[in-house]
Amino acid sequence: MKKFIPLTPFWLLPGALAGGSAAPLPAPQIVHTPASGDAPLSDSVQVGNTLYLSGKLGLDAQGKLPEGVQAQTRQAILNMQASLAKRGFTLNDLVKCTVMLADMNDFAAMNEVYREMMPQPYPARSALGVSGLALDAAVEIECMAAH
Template sequence: MSKKQVATKQAPGAIGPYSQAVIAGHWVYTSGQLGLDPATGELAEGVEAQARQSLNNLKAILEEAGASLDQVVKTTVFLKDMNDFAAVNAVYSSFFSEPYPARSAVEVARLPKDGLVEIEAVARAK
């Protein structure tokens, strides 16, 4: 099986030895996206803004891969504080529609750049 790297300037560049996403067969696997503004490299202010920016970054990466949020079948949401679940969920629900992707949400001790939320996705390529 071959794989193809996905890269776009519309989302933050990789800050390590990884790709923004990889296409393998008919699937797009994104790396986790923090709420970083791709223009400034700075985290958005607050968990809701970080969640929104994270999802906008995912959207840009998926579009570069020839997919969209509508093709997402699975997401994983990493939260610095599970008490932020409802706030992140409200933002998340504005990006997806039924049938919603399968999802896991976990609280983690720490995220890169001390982010509050990071989201990754698996989508079917068009």
Template sequence: MADHIYQGAIMAGPYSAVREAGDMVFVSGQLPIDPETGVMPEGIEEQTRATLRNLEAAVRSIGLDKEAIVKTTVFMTDFSDFPAMNAVYADFFGEPYPSRSAMEVGALAADAVIEIEAVAHRS
């Protein structure tokens, strides 16, 4: 097993941003914060795009593409944003889509409106 911290990670606690276990890769929840500027965009569509870019950067840090992502969990502070998030998500991944769970939560770090974690598979 290997732990990885990719350059864009904004670490806020004792965890690995990316962790491999055999051929499985676990990516901690990604927020919509630009790793270079520390700025978070406004609105669910832009925050979803930024979060997915950070998720992609995490898997690329260990030599995988977003196509290796097989499962995601989406946390949102307002489930009425689901249709807008879903449209951005569909454009980002394309078919075959990862399996997914989505849920509304009371709050997220940095007052983000979305966070996404993932499981990827190394073939």
């Protein structure tokens, strides 16, 4: 007959190996930075040392979209940079970005501006085509940053 050996859940393992129970991790600090206007979202949410940014469109200071994917990509990255700065982060702190394109034929043009403006080493990135973006934008970029 086989002997039953209870398994220790992995999250208790460090404490179990040390002869005691694992201390719970402290709850991360969560800080919401409100979005401008009355959109039902936060501009960013910081959890511990990680900052999650809402998607950025290429809206200029007057709330208008410039013509073309390159101009919108440039402005979206500048808007991202401003949101990062509000929480004490920079483009160098980006770890993951998602680029949404209304037209995948704009991928190379977007990439030109992205390559020019993003610091190396580049953050991990996904790019996908979508059937439409808010305000009929050509591009939207959302990112995560960490200290």
